[in-house]
Amino acid sequence: MSETNSPSDWRTLAADLFEKYRNEVTERLAHRNVGIDRDDLHDAFVTALLQIAANPEKFDPEQQTEMVAFLAGASQLALLQILRTNRRRKARDEKKALLVVRDAPAARSSIEVAADTELAENARNVAQSDEERNVLRLWELGHSDDEIATALKLARPDVKLLRDRLTQRLRRLGDEHRDESMS
């Protein structure tokens, strides 16, 4: 499918493309998107890579496009999507923060307060190790990944990995809580 010397097996295609093009594509992305967070650039590259490897027929060698240019283009599109999602999330968080400030505690029923307390208690239990508990605590206080990494003497990607793991568990917990409320 590409200018690789030997045709890639579909089972290892993403790994082959990753190994061969990671330097060139991430450099192109960084060059084209100065000032953008490195983790977002890498997320975009991996997202595009997996999309292409899942549907390799989308790459058409007849178009005379080099695989590296194709991957860089797909990564750029994925990056725009990531940046859009980040912007939306930030706006949503800001809106939520405003609502929290406006919400007077007295206006809430005791049932709502109890349910929230139970959910918050369960949420705290999603952290299964001391490292996760520390990250969750600092995260709850509104610290950024960089600040958490510095405070806990961890690498930033590790903090992101832990935070992602906690987010997944919290999301699962939220789904369960919603299911319980509806039943």
Add this chain to the structure above:
Amino acid sequence: MTPEDLKSLQSSVFRISGHDPMWLGCWINGYLESEGLKPQGVAAELGITIDSLALFCLCRTPRPDSFQEDLKVVCERTGAKLDVAARIIRQEQAMSRWRDVGRTGGAGWMLAASDADESSESENDEEGAKGEDQPG
């Protein structure tokens, strides 16, 4: 690429491939979570470097009907131990099925049990009874 860049890129691989069961990263991510391990720990278990673990995560999940054959291709490509990889994936796939059943409620198990072929069960009983009758 600096070591920090490489680490960030590997993190992206673990994180993004971890969301989709199409990729082996999904099962590795589940294993990290259920065993409370770090990627380095799983890499050591598989007998590979962290860089090869990233490659492993980017490989396709083996098809159920050709599990060994697919996994063998992946292990030859990444250098991972076939038996360890098979154990981890099987374990996490079983855990995932278990969680799905938990989410839909216990009724699924009851239905599955009641769907069992009664004739095969009675055959087994008969075989068991024959076995018991045999001396020795």
